[in-house]
Amino acid sequence: ATHLVWFRNDLRVNDNLALAAACRSSEVRVIGIFLATPQQWRQHDMAPRQAEFIWQHVQGLRAALAERGIELLVREVGDFNDCAQFLKNFCEQQQVEALFYNYQYELNERQRDAAVEKALGREVVCQGFDDSVLLPPASVITGNQEMYKVFTPFSKAFIKRLHEGLPECVSAPKARGASLWEIPPLHEFDYPRQPIDESLFPIGEPQAINQLRQFCRQSAADYEQRRDFPAVDGTSRLSAYLAIGVLSPRQCLHRLLKEHPQVLDGGSGSVWLNELIWREFYRHLLVAYPKLCRHQPFISWTDKVVWRQDEAQFIAWQQGKTGFPIVDAAMRQLNTTGWMLNRLRMVAASFLVKDLLCDWRRGERYFMSQLVDGDLAANNGGWQWAASTGTDAAPYFRIFNPTTQGERFDAQGEFIRQWLPELVAVPDKYIHTPWLWAEKQQLELDYPRPIVEHKQARIATLAAYEAARKS
Ligand code: FAD
Known part of the structure; x- marks a missing residue:
């Protein structure tokens, strides 16, 4: 008998539920496909950066599977309809x-999987797994059997x-x-x-595990104090691995518990756990x-907001040329590295x-077009939070002042000067203005x-x- 593992956003050999299930019997032949x-x-x-990250990790996965006697085939089709x-x-x-795969929760992905299961009919037994989450969607619900709309009770x-x-x-496995076998070189994707x-993002599953360990050991305890400051390396930078499944959230939880045993009781490290739960919330x-x-x-009702269509302003924002240093430094970091600190994602x-x-x-x-950690659930959740269009979002009348945000979180302008060399000579006192x-x-x-006057823009x-809201 042959078992097929269909890899998607789960490019790892450790703690991969579909892969482990496919390999449970030593009698069967197991092959993988991407x-x-x-x-x-x-x-x-x-983002082309995420395509690179996937390409590299598909190669790594192929080698890790080959070592275990499992062949990973890599093929290209057009879109999900072709799968x-x-x-x-x-x-x-x-x-x-039998086909084994780990669920993806986005709509197109779910429709694709339903079509695949239908096409395979009774010939092939299909088994899906809730692998990219700690707890399956629809398993953490209110007394009325509904999904929580507010984060704090969900988290509790x-x-x-x-x-x-x-x-x-x-x-x-x-x-x-x-x-x-000899592994042939991987073809380019189109x-x-x-x-x-x-x-910033070392390639490889062992490297990701290593980064997780180091973070839990050295930085999770101080995460709460350090996470909002872009000049400080205070967060885990694991998002890129989690987004394409080089790491699983279970690995994160267990590693965190190992270093911080009180984490479920609000002890040290629990603020980081809370971020992992935000990830679950949005999924x-x-x-x-x-x-x-x-x-x-x-x-x-937020769909009735009449947006301003100012192309020049949009381009200035994209390029990091708004005249608000913290926003511009953040956007240039995004454009150059594909990553941005959560605080700055909110500000930008x-x-x-x-x-x-x-x-x-x-x-x-x-x-999405820039992020190495692009993830529909988290990105959409973050944007709807910032735009006050989402559930448990910032209320629409709460508006960040970009200058004050800069003063609070990059007081001496260290981060700003790193990304805006044209401001290197500006003294600290004026770095935000x-x-x-x-x-x-x-x-x-x-x-x-500044391309806008904040007070007027706010009004x-x-x-x-x-x-x-009134219409
Ligand atoms: P850490 O602070 O170390 O957090 C650990 C992990 O928890 C992260 O790797 C991530 O998987 C998860 N996480 C942390 N914060 C959040 C959050 N607010 N929502 C959901 N998950 C979270 N995250 C993405 O992974 N992909 C995105 O495309 C994405 N887009 C965003 C867009 C906006 C506008 C905003 C405000 C946030 C977005 N986030 C996104 C969430 C968050 O900014 C990143 O997950 C975080 O900055 C990644 O850095 P880190 O790995 O060092 O995170």
């Missing part, structure tokens, strides 16, 4: 008896469930015979790839509210929506004046939201 879907990736605005026919033919040719109920029983990690700074929401995958806001998103009154969906798409300094010194800075945005 299907590149470049047309679909284009539709989903996947069903491809897999049907493939399973016939290879006489596959979530931790209660963890107290009742932890989701266990499964081991990497044992070798099934000798490591057999998708642009952009290099990744490997000092569970996608399943409860599929409209979130259809570019729709959670709060319907808030600026686009609340200062420029730009439709949040444009920002969501742009982030460089135009004032330039005026005083009667200098021309190679840096724009206009409040009015636009109020009008939408």
